[in-house]
Amino acid sequence: MTMSVLLVLISFAVMATALVLRRNRSLHIPLMGSVMIFDLLFPIWLYLTHDWIKRLIDHGELLSFLIWAHLFLVLTLYALYVLQMQAGRQLLAGDSEARPGHAVQSRGIVIVRLFVFMTGALLIAPD
Template identity: 50%
Template sequence: MLLAYRYHSKTWFHVPVMCAIVVYDLCMPFYLYSTRDWYRRLIEQEEIFSFMIWTHLLLLITLYVLYTLQIIAGRQLLKGDNDAREDHAAQGKGILIARAFVILTAMMLVEPERPVEAVALLMGG
């Protein structure tokens, strides 16, 4: 994503990379839902009341809204409307920040599949 942001003037590179990232980010919740036991985690362990879960969810919604606005502005740019350039650039910076926070909160919410081994690795053993 940082490379696509850096080489924004090369549309042959920028557009496909950003589209792939958006599709990846849209598909990730479906993958996680189909491979994780969310009922146990959210309901039985009562993590649904966790501030971190709600923070992560709101950051995801923010990211998806920014993606939508970014796609609209990007399509206007591809049609030749240079008035959208400033909005597209500002939204790009917002996406970088929001996506960084989404990844950070996701890292905090990760539940290792083998917790004993994860603790052993953290302890240096």
């Protein structure tokens, strides 16, 4: 699990860099895109590298509130990413009215992503 935490912390560093460089579209868009792709692929990596059947079924954690809260936070993050991409496309097309929505969604993404990380950290099983 140390590798998982390290990868997530690196992704937060990339996201922070993208937020600092938000005025530089040529860097901001690829950096945030890479964070979004990481967030989509990370659950697959976790599934392939950990014994989830044993943990969720055999140990009965499937009914844990924390598991479900984490899942719904991840789904909320994905929904925010879709809205953020739509607003970003509008901005690229020259629609400046999408800017306030894009800014608010970015704050929401940071907050929800932090909660996803915190709930995920609480789910780490000691070896």
